[in-house]
Amino acid sequence: MIILEHSSTCPKCKKHLDAVSAVDGHDRVPVENDITLCSNCSTVLIYEKDLSLSEMSDEVLETLDPELKGQINTAKDFLKRFRPNENSNLPN
Ligand SMILES: [Zn+2]
Numbered sequence: 001m002i003i004l005e006h007s008s009t010c011p012k013c014k015k016h017l018d019a020v021s022a023v024d025g026h027d028r029v030p031v032e033n034d035i036t037l038c039s040n041c042s043t044v045l046i047y048e049k050d051l052s053l054s055e056m057s058d059e060v061l062e063t064l065d066p067e068l069k070g071q072i073n074t075a076k077d078f079l080k081r082f083r084p085n086e087n088s089n090l091p092n
Helices: 058-062 066-081
Strands: 002-009 016-020 035-037 044-047 053-055
Touching: 035 066
Parallel strands: none
Antiparallel strands: 002 016, 035 044, 044 053
16 A cells, blocks of 8 residues: 555545555556545545546446456455444454
8 A cells, every 4th residue: 555645535434545455466656547445435436637636437437457356345345344433343
């Protein structure tokens, strides 16, 4: 995971997003059209030219490569399991 100098805000839940992790393990600063997930609400997001984030529409999501869609779904499942409010009953 890397901390970003330029943080962004999730357009759906308004969470301040200031760090990213790449699915391939080669962390780098995101660029335009990179896909990411909100760590708070798991919404699929895309980086704009100014590195602000937009929500990816279901129509665009359906056009993605099946392997990429699989990676996105795996990451969404991972995030849902580790949301703080869903771990409140787990031992510390
Ligand atoms: Zn969000």
